[in-house]
Amino acid sequence: MKRTSRDIRTANRYEVLRQIIAESPTSRQELAAATELSLATVATLVGELLDLRMITEVGFEDSAGPARGLVAVNASGGALIGVDIAETYVHVELFDLGLNVLARADEDMGPGESLPEQVVAHVAAAVGSVVAQAGIEGARVLGVGVSVPGQVDRDTGVSEYAPNWDWHDVPLLDLLSEVIAYPLYLDNPLRAGAVAEMWFGAARGRGDTVVVNLGTGVGAGLALGGGLYRGVSNSAGEWGHTTLVLDGRLCRCGNRGCVEAYVGAAGIMLNLRELSPRSPLLHPDDQTATIDALARGVGAYDPVALKVVRETARYIGAGIANLVNVLNPEVVVLSSWVARKLGEPLLHEVREAVARHALRRPLAATEIVLSPIPTDPACLGAATFALEGALQSLGQRTATKRTTLARSRTAPPS
Amino acid sequence: MKRTSRDIRTANRYEVLRQIIAESPTSRQELAAATELSLATVATLVGELLDLRMITEVGFEDSAGPARGLVAVNASGGALIGVDIAETYVHVELFDLGLNVLARADEDMGPGESLPEQVVAHVAAAVGSVVAQAGIEGARVLGVGVSVPGQVDRDTGVSEYAPNWDWHDVPLLDLLSEVIAYPLYLDNPLRAGAVAEMWFGAARGRGDTVVVNLGTGVGAGLALGGGLYRGVSNSAGEWGHTTLVLDGRLCRCGNRGCVEAYVGAAGIMLNLRELSPRSPLLHPDDQTATIDALARGVGAYDPVALKVVRETARYIGAGIANLVNVLNPEVVVLSSWVARKLGEPLLHEVREAVARHALRRPLAATEIVLSPIPTDPACLGAATFALEGALQSLGQRTATKRTTLARSRTAPPS
Numbered sequence: 001m002k003r004t005s006r007d008i009r010t011a012n013r014y015e016v017l018r019q020i021i022a023e024s025p026t027s028r029q030e031l032a033a034a035t036e037l038s039l040a041t042v043a044t045l046v047g048e049l050l051d052l053r054m055i056t057e058v059g060f061e062d063s064a065g066p067a068r069g070l071v072a073v074n075a076s077g078g079a080l081i082g083v084d085i086a087e088t089y090v091h092v093e094l095f096d097l098g099l100n101v102l103a104r105a106d107e108d109m110g111p112g113e114s115l116p117e118q119v120v121a122h123v124a125a126a127v128g129s130v131v132a133q134a135g136i137e138g139a140r141v142l143g144v145g146v147s148v149p150g151q152v153d154r155d156t157g158v159s160e161y162a163p164n165w166d167w168h169d170v171p172l173l174d175l176l177s178e179v180i181a182y183p184l185y186l187d188n189p190l191r192a193g194a195v196a197e198m199w200f201g202a203a204r205g206r207g208d209t210v211v212v213n214l215g216t217g218v219g220a221g222l223a224l225g226g227g228l229y230r231g232v233s234n235s236a237g238e239w240g241h242t243t244l245v246l247d248g249r250l251c252r253c254g255n256r257g258c259v260e261a262y263v264g265a266a267g268i269m270l271n272l273r274e275l276s277p278r279s280p281l282l283h284p285d286d287q288t289a290t291i292d293a294l295a296r297g298v299g300a301y302d303p304v305a306l307k308v309v310r311e312t313a314r315y316i317g318a319g320i321a322n323l324v325n326v327l328n329p330e331v332v333v334l335s336s337w338v339a340r341k342l343g344e345p346l347l348h349e350v351r352e353a354v355a356r357h358a359l360r361r362p363l364a365a366t367e368i369v370l371s372p373i374p375t376d377p378a379c380l381g382a383a384t385f386a387l388e389g390a391l392q393s394l395g396q397r398t399a400t401k402r403t404t405l406a407r408s409r410t411a412p413p414s
Numbered sequence: 415m416k417r418t419s420r421d422i423r424t425a426n427r428y429e430v431l432r433q434i435i436a437e438s439p440t441s442r443q444e445l446a447a448a449t450e451l452s453l454a455t456v457a458t459l460v461g462e463l464l465d466l467r468m469i470t471e472v473g474f475e476d477s478a479g480p481a482r483g484l485v486a487v488n489a490s491g492g493a494l495i496g497v498d499i500a501e502t503y504v505h506v507e508l509f510d511l512g513l514n515v516l517a518r519a520d521e522d523m524g525p526g527e528s529l530p531e532q533v534v535a536h537v538a539a540a541v542g543s544v545v546a547q548a549g550i551e552g553a554r555v556l557g558v559g560v561s562v563p564g565q566v567d568r569d570t571g572v573s574e575y576a577p578n579w580d581w582h583d584v585p586l587l588d589l590l591s592e593v594i595a596y597p598l599y600l601d602n603p604l605r606a607g608a609v610a611e612m613w614f615g616a617a618r619g620r621g622d623t624v625v626v627n628l629g630t631g632v633g634a635g636l637a638l639g640g641g642l643y644r645g646v647s648n649s650a651g652e653w654g655h656t657t658l659v660l661d662g663r664l665c666r667c668g669n670r671g672c673v674e675a676y677v678g679a680a681g682i683m684l685n686l687r688e689l690s691p692r693s694p695l696l697h698p699d700d701q702t703a704t705i706d707a708l709a710r711g712v713g714a715y716d717p718v719a720l721k722v723v724r725e726t727a728r729y730i731g732a733g734i735a736n737l738v739n740v741l742n743p744e745v746v747v748l749s750s751w752v753a754r755k756l757g758e759p760l761l762h763e764v765r766e767a768v769a770r771h772a773l774r775r776p777l778a779a780t781e782i783v784l785s786p787i788p789t790d791p792a793c794l795g796a797a798t799f800a801l802e803g804a805l806q807s808l809g810q811r812t813a814t815k816r817t818t819l820a821r822s823r824t825a826p827p828s
Contacts, residue, residue, distance in 0.1 A: 225638070231741055232744040236741055236776075325649075360574075360575065362650075
């Protein structure tokens, strides 16, 4: 887990590309100022990105001083695909290198469709659809990032545990690679969401950040010390399965009193049922419809909806205060579909609840915000993993080429 | 919070010195192998430490190959003082540069002694005592590290909040500097304990580590990504004030259901009282005597003592499982006086309780151990902060000297 100079170099390369994507066109001087790297380092990294055709030279700055070359992301230099496998749907987006969405595809999954083969078929169909919609050649797809809920071994591509489908040790990447020919990168929505916030969202240019995903499952993506924090076996961030109410409600993980049992979509439905068993807001077998009804109810000052959101926020707030007290982050981001649907009213109640539970000093250092990412953060984050992967493998190829070149120059004639 | 090349260099310098302290005498080659740094990097860092007289050349390795120079820590090159201000005592140790204890002093603090001036007077007396006992000149004391419970602003030296004495914004470093002439470094026992484990204990050479302090107050020191994790305002690790039992027992922080309310020494006394109100194990106003009685009781298979330890371990285990699920560490260390006194029986029960609550994948990656540090970890860690501080200020002085020298060499004659 020690950080090496190579890690720093990789992080700096991401940082420069991130900045170019955010602010194209831009000059090396502006990049140095924005990234706090030296001009020499920026010039080297820009040279590498130009070699990889991820960015291009686009003329000179219009200024009085010496002419400064401008670079911009080479949006058409390749395509990236992000796959968000959620409990009830598969959502796929195809991006250009500027991370603009060029095509989208959705597949609904019924409660009966829990076999890996069924899920893989939906993913393959949606990936095929976005490539066809965008009308691009397959060779231009640099990679496919796949986000799947639960615990993931990203090196072996195995879904070790996905609670919603009760998957154990499913070799998902192998199954996917039988039907998808592009390079594949597997991780979970916690890490995808955190990377999306680091590259394009609320964590950009900020210190330690916790991205709290509120959906069917809940968890936290951790961006600590300038990088994604994974833990020793890529399972950090299982905040949803921390105990908040010892001996409390049964959770689908088998434990009792977990945060998820109170604030996951099913937990929120239970909060509603406990408060008002026959509420018309309740759609017994439909999480999305129930959360939508709650959101509308809050907008209309429905007292039951307000009370359910307040009660849910009480649990979320106590759980987030635990993260604030342990990790002392600069930013806490509320993300995923439940947070998006309940929006500002939920945020307001959560902030109040966190303030009641967190210690004064870490509380004063923390800002709590809704995710500013307008599209699906898990898709965007998954595509970013593909971008990072492409950058790494292209970087290695370039390095090999250069070494070979250097060797052919210096080797004695044989 | 971004890591820079300078951070890496500092971390590498600590790593090399740590290794030399652990294994003196040693060669540059052995150091390179142990630290996974290049031989060139090790040679540079060893050169710096030799310049600083923190280590010395001690001859050559007895081997068949080319003669390898050996270096060892220069134990008499200076002295370091560690101060552990606890709720009921002040404990001070004076160390040589090999971090061997040369002198110790203790001051008891009564429940009435809660004013900063009273605490400072005890610290000054104990620091004076260890310097006198060791019979060393004041000039050889490189620094005094001070660990004080609660939340600390280490840059300003202010104790922002110490719950036991209800301190708020006490300028402790200023008060101490009026009576102690050595360089002072302030932090809290969570961070001191973590640094002690990183340099000399269970975290040495291991991945992400959580050091759980079990004493009057409880909390966690975090060694993540190869360094001490502080959070954005040096308040990370307040595990003692995370909610484990929503709406549960009142905690001295004002909140309800905090981990500390169940597993701090006062919480353990309450666990005992709830189980057996008139137990002879209970010493109503004496935490130390009660924990000692429980430890003896467990050794004698006293059913009440066994039940109290099991019940306490149930809370500790659920709380540690939360850390395991969120941080996915390689090692969890149980430290501080309650852990030391209750020892193996507590460890055994805690391991079982963690296994009941943590998710399978992070649980499988985590080892839970008692702190192997035989002395007071907070003292040792505080002295290590003084060592790090001395290394940094000496390093800066050397760098300045070198720059001046370089400048005088290249500057044109004026």
